[in-house]
Structure formats: C-alpha cells, structure tokens
Amino acid sequence: MRLFFGCVKFTFTDGFCEDFINECLVRDLNIINVRRTDNGLTAECSPEEYASIADTARKCGGRTKILKKSGVAFLLSKMQNRMGLSVGIVLGIAVFSLLSGFVWDVRVTGNETLTSSQISDFLAEQGLRPGVHWKSVDKDVCESLVMAEFDEVAWVHINRLGTCAQVEINETEPKPKMTDSTKASNLKATKDGTIISCVVYDGWQQAFKGDAVIKGDILVSGVYESEHAEENMFAHADGLFIAQTENSFSHTVSREQKRKRVTSVKNRKALSFFGLYIPLYFGKIPDKNADVNKTADYLKINNRPVPIGVINIEVTSYEIYSYTMNDDELLEMLNAETEEKINSLYGSDNVLHSDIAVSLQSDKGVASGSVSALENIGEVVEFYDIKDISD
The missing domain is CATH 3.30.1070 (Cell Cycle; Chain A)
Structure with a gap:
C-alpha cells in the first residue's frame, strides 16, 4: 500500500524523541520503522500525515526533514505537466495488454519422428499461428485434427503460456494396418525359405517348423473340409511365421560424386516485433546453394516470452562440384x-x-x-x- 499511495521517510532532530513519539500516539499519527540515530530518530509516514507530524515536532522542540519520497503517487505527481509522457504510458500499457491476447509464438515439444515445422505448418492451416487472437483458436479441435492427421501422435495438448502456444506431443509407433477379420482368408508365404518358428492365431496350420516352403504356399488355411459336417468351416487365417530366407543382393x-564446398558463412540479424519481421541487413537471403539456420531470442518477462526478440540467421553458402x-x-x-x-x-x-x-x-x-x-x-x-x- 505504501508503494502505491506513497511513503515519506524523514528524520527528527534537536528535540526530545520520547516526547515526540508520545505526542504522535496521542494525535493518532501513524509513524512506522522508527530507528534511533545519534542526534534523533528516523521514521516513515504517509504523505497526508507528514504536515501534522512536522507541526508536532516543532511543539516538542525539534524539527523534521524529508530524506526520501517513494511510491507511485510521487512518480505520477512529477508527470502532471507532462501529459504526452503520461498518455504514452497509459497507451503503452493498453496496447501491451491488448496484444497479450494474441498468439505470438508456437512452440512444439516432445516430437522425435515428426519435425516441429510439420506440426506448426499444419496448425497454421487450422488457424493456430502467430498473430491470431486466442479467442479465435479452438484448442480442442486443433488437438483432434493433429491426432487425425499424424499416425505417429499418441496424444497432443496445446497449452497457453502467455503469448506462447506450447504444443506438447507424445509420439508412438504407428499401429499396423489390420485386415478385416470378418473375411475368410489363407496365410501364404511371400518368399521361399525354411521355417524357423511359427505361431498360429487362427485357422488350420499347413506348414510347420523345419519345413521348406516356396512363395505362394499356404502356411495356414482358412478352409476346413470336414468329413462329418455337411458344410466346410471357414476362418480368418493368421499367424507369425519366421523363416530363414536366401536373398540376392546388389x-x-x-x-x-557430387559434393559441396563451403564458400562463405555469414551471420545476419533481424528484429521480430509483434510478428513483424524487420531485417537488420541489406540484400536478400539466398534460397539456392545455401543452408539457412535461424534461431530466435525473445524477450522474457517472468520467464514468459513476449513477441519481441532478435532473430539470428546463419547463412552457409556453398558450391556443388564433381569429384x-x-x-x-x-x-x-x-x-x-x-x-x-x-x-x-x-x-x-x-x-x-x-x-x-x-x-x-x-x-x-x-x-x-x-x-x-x-x-x-x-x-x-x-x-x-x-x-x-x-x-
């Protein structure tokens, strides 16, 4: 409260300190942080009470002197005649508050197989990209679309961290394509080989461990011709047959060979200001025969990035030659x-x-x-x- 409404630190000298403190208590004047000095004392009070405290000090045979004024109230009082600065501060706070409702950075974490650009480019197509307002982003829909688009994604969650959209990815191996188990089928050999081990999941086994088979042989049959039943029985034959195969190779x-020779390495910088790209260099970044690596350093407030930062660009130019x-x-x-x-x-x-x-x-x-x-x-x-x- 003292920081907001202001606080006055003063010193009392040339008087009786005990009488001064007692008189302040009698007049209900609030002084705090009282400290004894060689020739008096120091204390703090509110700006409104200082005049009464100074009058009390004179009655006790002493005098007061202001050592320090602190607080927002004194800061604003200095700006009473500087309307432009005051209006600028208010507008700056208003603009900053308004822009904090937008997405200025999309960060992907937890991905290994998929690249961050794959995820961020797909989310940009769905409306989640730097420069959009958070209210226009449906996080649940974006999460569902990412899982539907990428088989490698086990789950995804989009967190709002200030102006940063943090996309947490957990990947899993793609599930194998399953066949329709309602259809009768045979399990056939795709190559010549000698069976080393086998496991039958469904159907009637035709080939066993140690058998030599050729491509097209039935390993597990999906048809059982019963001698007692009037109709044949059918199944969706399936199993795992590991065989030793002999394969030609070339x-x-x-x-x-075509090789690269580095001709130059140049560093460029650009300023990112609320999504606006401002180059701090002359010329263009080459898009052919060059490797471009960009890294960004954003300003952080309370460990949260804000959309103001410097983009470091390393351009490695090369030429292709025959060797x-x-x-x-x-x-x-x-x-x-x-x-x-x-x-x-x-x-x-x-x-x-x-x-x-x-x-x-x-x-x-x-x-x-x-x-x-x-x-x-x-x-x-x-x-x-x-x-x-x-x-």
Missing part, C-alpha cells in the same frame, strides 16, 4: 552403403550371414551376392466374405 556406387573418387575412397563408400542397405532391408539383428563380392570398375563400384536373413514370410490373403457364404 548395390552400385558411382565413382563420380572422382580413387579406389580406396570408392571401396570405403561402397562397403559402408552396402552394410547400411542390408541393415535397412532386414535389420542388423536378423542377418544370419552374407556373401558379398565387391568389384571396382572405371566408373563405378558394384557389390553383389546373397544375404541369409530371418523374415516374417506370412501374408494374409482374403478370398471371400463369411457373410456372403452364410447368405
């Missing part, structure tokens, strides 16, 4: 890409062994051979609808 790497690899370089790249491709096709834990031959030619390197790996070779093949059979 990979080619050109001896001539012809020697044999050692070509062999190193060929081996690395071959290993990477095999692991991406079968998984590093599923490769049993590989027999790859490498040959270097004048214009390329070729890796070819065979790969033995463990694969799930079962594929559900539907053939008719159980409902149609019953009809």
Whole structure:
C-alpha cells in the first residue's frame, strides 16, 4: 500500500524523541520503522500525515526533514505537466495488454519422428499461428485434427503460456494396418525359405517348423473340409511365421560424386516485433546453394516470452562440384552403403550371414551376392466374405 499511495521517510532532530513519539500516539499519527540515530530518530509516514507530524515536532522542540519520497503517487505527481509522457504510458500499457491476447509464438515439444515445422505448418492451416487472437483458436479441435492427421501422435495438448502456444506431443509407433477379420482368408508365404518358428492365431496350420516352403504356399488355411459336417468351416487365417530366407543382393556406387564446398558463412540479424519481421541487413537471403539456420531470442518477462526478440540467421553458402573418387575412397563408400542397405532391408539383428563380392570398375563400384536373413514370410490373403457364404 505504501508503494502505491506513497511513503515519506524523514528524520527528527534537536528535540526530545520520547516526547515526540508520545505526542504522535496521542494525535493518532501513524509513524512506522522508527530507528534511533545519534542526534534523533528516523521514521516513515504517509504523505497526508507528514504536515501534522512536522507541526508536532516543532511543539516538542525539534524539527523534521524529508530524506526520501517513494511510491507511485510521487512518480505520477512529477508527470502532471507532462501529459504526452503520461498518455504514452497509459497507451503503452493498453496496447501491451491488448496484444497479450494474441498468439505470438508456437512452440512444439516432445516430437522425435515428426519435425516441429510439420506440426506448426499444419496448425497454421487450422488457424493456430502467430498473430491470431486466442479467442479465435479452438484448442480442442486443433488437438483432434493433429491426432487425425499424424499416425505417429499418441496424444497432443496445446497449452497457453502467455503469448506462447506450447504444443506438447507424445509420439508412438504407428499401429499396423489390420485386415478385416470378418473375411475368410489363407496365410501364404511371400518368399521361399525354411521355417524357423511359427505361431498360429487362427485357422488350420499347413506348414510347420523345419519345413521348406516356396512363395505362394499356404502356411495356414482358412478352409476346413470336414468329413462329418455337411458344410466346410471357414476362418480368418493368421499367424507369425519366421523363416530363414536366401536373398540376392546388389548395390552400385558411382565413382563420380557430387559434393559441396563451403564458400562463405555469414551471420545476419533481424528484429521480430509483434510478428513483424524487420531485417537488420541489406540484400536478400539466398534460397539456392545455401543452408539457412535461424534461431530466435525473445524477450522474457517472468520467464514468459513476449513477441519481441532478435532473430539470428546463419547463412552457409556453398558450391556443388564433381569429384572422382580413387579406389580406396570408392571401396570405403561402397562397403559402408552396402552394410547400411542390408541393415535397412532386414535389420542388423536378423542377418544370419552374407556373401558379398565387391568389384571396382572405371566408373563405378558394384557389390553383389546373397544375404541369409530371418523374415516374417506370412501374408494374409482374403478370398471371400463369411457373410456372403452364410447368405
């Protein structure tokens, strides 16, 4: 209250301090923070009571002197003759309060597979972007649309942190596409191989552990021909059949490669003021043969960002040139890409062994051979609808 209405700190000297304090109590004058000094005392009071306190000090044979005036009341009194500054402060507060109702920053957290730009660009299409008013944003609808658009999103929540819209993402692995379990089907082999392990979920098993099968063989049948029943029985055959497969492999790497050579690295700055982009540099940011990295440092009040900040732009320009690899370089790249491709096709834990031959030619390197790996070779093949059979 003293900070808002004002407070006067004063000193009392050349009198009897005890009489002064007692007289203030008798007159119901409120003095606080009384401190003894070498030749008197110091205390604080409200601006309205200071005149009465000064009169009381004179009656007690002393005098008072103002040491400090503090509070909003004294600050505003200094501006009585400066209407422009006063009006500017009021308008500034009003504008700042008005703009605080808008979204000035969209921040995505928790995403790993999806990029932040994917989420923010999609939300911008739905109406959640810097510059829109919070009241025009339906957070529940935006959250539902994000989950419907991206299979990788398990849940999403949009929080309002001042002028920042914080989008919290929790990702999950996409669920496998399920087949229609109301349709009768067979489980067939997609590749030649030797069955290592098998689990049958539904249907009548036709192939077992240790059997050698070829592509198209029925692993689990969806039809059971009963000798006792008048009609056949049908099922949606399904299961997991892991088989050792032999696969041919080939990979080619050109001896001539396109490479980048950095020609310059320049730093640029721009000012972001309530969504307005103000460049602090001359010229244009190149959009070809350049990597542009932007980072923003926003002003924070009480650890909350406000839409005023500096954008740092690092522009790395480069030129593309042709480079012809020697044999050692070509062999190193060929081996690395071959290993990477095999692991991406079968998984590093599923490769049993590989027999790859490498040959270097004048214009390329070729890796070819065979790969033995463990694969799930079962594929559900539907053939008719159980409902149609019953009809």
